[in-house]
Amino acid sequence: MTKTKQEKQCQDSHCPKHHSLRTHGRTFRGTIIESKAAKTATVQWQRKYFLPKFERYERRFTRIHVHNPDCIDAKKGDIVEITSCRKLSKTKSFVITQKIGLDYAFLAREELLQQAEVQPKEEKVEEKNNESN
Ligand SMILES: [Zn+2]
Secondary structure (H helix, E strand, O other): HHHHHHHHOOOOOOOOOOOOOOOEEEEEEEEEEEOOOEEEEEEEEEEEEOOOOOOEEEHHHHHEEEEOOOOOOOOOEEEEOOHHHHOOOOOEEEEEOOOOOOHHHHHHHHHHHHHHHHHHHHEEEEEEHHHHH
């Protein structure tokens, strides 16, 4: 029931499935690292960057803003496929075409980072207060 409702209710005019937004060009797969803004998400994926001096590769990340249609509504930690389309805003020229799965490694890392952030911040505040006094 919910699926059919969502399909009927998709009123996002920038949806490649239910409306006339055409996709073309390149396709990538990445993880959503933020989806707070309405109909917008940030996608990140890894690439290799070759360092000639050391004859080895370095990990680098590509980060872009993508359009997040109503019917897909991808959230933080989702692995998605994105395809280029016409420019939808100043920073968006890609649209999410499908959800592929969950990036468990990313979610686990996020949790650990959050746990680590809580304690050191409090200590730093106390130190600063002591210095000013
Ligand atoms: Zn749609």
